[in-house]
Amino acid sequence: MTTVLISGAGIAGPALANLLTRAGFRVTVVERAKGLRTGGYPVDVRGPAVEALRRTGVLDAAAEAHVDLRRITFLTDGGEPFAEIDPLTMTGGSEGRDIEVPRGLLTDLLHASTGNDVDYRFSESITALTDRGDDVHVTFASGREEVFDLVVGADGLHSPVRRLVFGDESDFLRPLGLCFAGFTIPTPDSMVREARMQNAPGRIAAIYAPDGSGLSHGFLTTTAEGPLATARSSTEQIVAAVRAAFAGSAGIVPDLLAALDRADDVYADSVCQVRMDTWSRGRVALVGDAAFAPSFPTGQGTSLALVGAYVLAGELATRATHTEAFAAYREVVRDYADLNHGLADNGAARLVPRTGEALAARNTMLTSPPEGDPAPEQNHAINSLELPDYARLARL
Ligand SMILES: Cc1cc2nc3c(=O)[nH]c(=O)nc-3n(C[C@H](O)[C@H](O)[C@H](O)COP(=O)(O)OP(=O)(O)OC[C@H]3O[C@@H](n4cnc5c(N)ncnc54)[C@H](O)[C@@H]3O)c2cc1C
Secondary structure: EEEEEEEEEOOOOHHEEEEEEEEOOOEEEEEEOOOOOOOOOEEEEEHHHHHHHHHHHHHHHHOOOOEEEEEEEEEOOOOOEEEEEEEEHHOOOOOOOOOOEEEEHHHOOOOOOOOOOOOOEEEEOEEEEEEEOOOEEEEEEOOOOOEOOOOEOOOOOOOOHHHHHHHHHHHOOOEEEEEEEEEEEEEEOOOEEEEEEEOOOOOEEEEOOOOOOHHHHHHEEEEHHHHHOOOOOOOHEEEHHHHHHOOOOOOOHHHHHHHHHHOOOOEEEEEEOOOOOOEEEEEEOOHHHHHHHHHHOOOOOOHHHHOOOOOOHHHHHHHOOOOHHHHHHHHHHEEEEEEEOOOOHHHHHHHHOHHHHHHHHHHHHHHOOOOOOHHHHHHHHHHHOOOOOOOOOOOO
């Protein structure tokens, strides 16, 4: 039985573990965190990713938790509402097919569906890898040493496996010139299944209320240069930059800054894509954000992670060798990843217009939208891949 070690239990890791286990591989997953990271903002599963999720067996359970966001209200710099839109007109996607679910719930469902068949090890990570040609020798932070046939890095934007095998992340991260802080905020007023967004040139404050739980997600995003834009700053440095950018703003910003002060779950980072010429070397491959993070202005990170996991599992299950499988995986997914990467610059420009002129033009688009498909570029990229069938993965 082929043994596979996966680093990371986010979205791509548990999805790949699920699918490989169904195809008869023996899978171990190591996750740096103490347990599953079950909280988090809702993420979109769109286009072929819906079918990829179906093949894991958890689509129905995930669909029950579909957030079904009703509207996004845009506010002036002073906090006055001036436009209300259907979220699909901003991000693309298909009503009735695509779903939006809390990220942690998706992780939880994927983990629970194969938890007994997969060896999940928490508070553990890889510290060294040696590809010996016929296998990979792995040393873990716990001191344990083990040998696996294959290793997959599904350990996110700042992937440690990518660093160990391919080198420093600065060679692969493409900054979009933004940084952000995300955190929990008590839901204001009667917000349910809706978002509010307040722009000034070069910054956006957002509150996203997915349900009636009383807790929402707050995001403060601002333009960034130098280390702040290139993932070389600490959480504290990014939070300080965000605070400075929003100081003195009105509307929803004071509540967001107060929540940022109190929050114990602040997640701050620069906004980057991952672009690589290859996603594998020898017996080690990358999947999800580690290989091809498209960045959050595309809203496609989770879909790419699910599709990537499905194709990687399918190719490994059906090809004669891992070398052929890794090559075919890239061949199948590359154009889809490239097209979705291509959404980021326009997405970021729409989300965070940098000048007063650009903001006025964006706001005119919101108040007087053009006729026809409001998100043609997004819908083309979202649906640009036809999922291969991989009969061996269909056996549930
Ligand atoms: C603010 C924000 C908003 C977003 N909004 C959306 C959205 O609306 N729609 C959407 O589709 N996507 C969105 N995304 C992107 C989405 O969350 C990611 O693209 C998706 O989670 C990628 O999954 P992944 O499994 O590749 O990586 P991750 O989900 O990042 O998982 C990586 C895992 O690896 C673990 N790990 C890290 N280092 C190690 C180590 N050394 N050893 C072991 N484990 C390790 C981490 O703890 C984590 O559990 C957003 C992202 C952010 C930051």
